[in-house]
Amino acid sequence: MSSEESTVLGFPEYPKFQRNQPRFPQETFLGRYLHYLDVVDPRTLLTSDSRLKECVELLKAYDAGEKNLASDRELWEAQKIKGAILHPDTGEKVLPPFRMSGYVPFGWITVTGMLLPNPSNASQPQPISKFVGAYLAAVTSACSIAGGLTYMIKKAGSLPPATRLIIQRFVPLPATSLASHTGIEVYDREGTVIGVSKVAVKQAVTDTALTRAFLPVPLLALPPCIMPFFEKFRWVQKSATRHLLVNAIVCTISFGISLPIALALFPQESTISVNQLEPEFREKTRATELYYNKGL
Known part of the structure; x- marks a missing residue:
């Protein structure tokens, strides 16, 4: 069976190429999950400028009507590389x-991205002042929550030591979750921008949050x-370095698991009923649904 006829979790691995469309159906969680495995594929970080240019030129030729220049697989790979490196709205290199x-490989730099929006992947550019303000507010609130919970747990004398240890291990979870509006362009099925909506951006912010x-x-x-399973082994117990290494590997694997699952909760290109938008949109279009890029 050829690669273009093979399947992945029941979906064709390389279906008939569709420009500017995901390779897998976005109506289901599983389809979005497979799509985001492509989006977060760290191998695209190694793409050379010449390879990126080759992919962009191939897609330009396809757009110009030269449909038989490459196989479906080559076209999907070209679109994957372009989508992973260039911003979908601005076309600029991220x-x-x-x-x-780069979220997982550069996790030691971008770990605070869990606490605030990633400006490079936002659907609209944000002023640096707002970015810095949001960062400081997020870090302050997260640290306050974590510090407060840790202090209260330590002072809870009625809790058995084992229970306090378990609760302290999970302190970062509520801290980061709790720490975690102009308008956004909405467009029709053909990609024609109808206007800028504050209602749509509220939905986008909610989904992203x-x-x-x-x-x-x-x-x-x-x-x-x-970690308690690995901490039973002497070779982990006897060396703080080995303990740190195992902990880092476990955290990295956990991060790699969580990222595509979290992204797959909602489609990147979301739909919204015209009736939910501002009244002026009902005068601008006959479409019943419009689309917007909520960002990642």
Whole structure:
């Protein structure tokens, strides 16, 4: 069976190519999960400028009507590389640490991204002052929550030591979840921008906030459950370095698991009923639904 006829979890691995469309159906969680595995694929970080240019030129040729220049697989791969490196709205190259594919490899830099929006992947550019203000507010609130919970747990003399230890391990979970508006362009099925909506951006922010709130759940819930198993081994107990190394590996794997799952909760290109938007939109279009890019 050829690669273009093979399947992945019941979906064709390389279906008939569709420009600017995900390779897998977005109506189901599983389809979105497979799509985001492509989006966060760290191998795209190694793409050279010449390879990126080749992919962009191939897609331009396809758009110009040259449909038989490459196979479906080559076209999907070209679109994957372009989508992983270039911003979908601006077309500008996103720096590697701030790409979704760099989220896990550069996690030691971007771990605070769980507490605030990633400006490189936002659907609209934000002023630096707002970014810094949001960062300081998020870090302050997260540290306050974590510090307060830790203090209260230590002072809770009625709790058995084992119970206090378990609760302390999970302190980061509520801290980051709790820490976690101009308008946004809405467009029709053909991609024609109808206007800018504050209602749509509220929905986009809500979906993104839920994604960000869920993102640390596997990351911060799995290591406390897994580490006690490894801590039973002497070779881990006898060396703080080995303990740190095992902990880092477990956290990295947990992060890699949580990222595509969190992103798959909602489609990146979301739909909204015209009746839910501001009244002026009903005068601008006959469409019953419009679309917007909520960002990642």
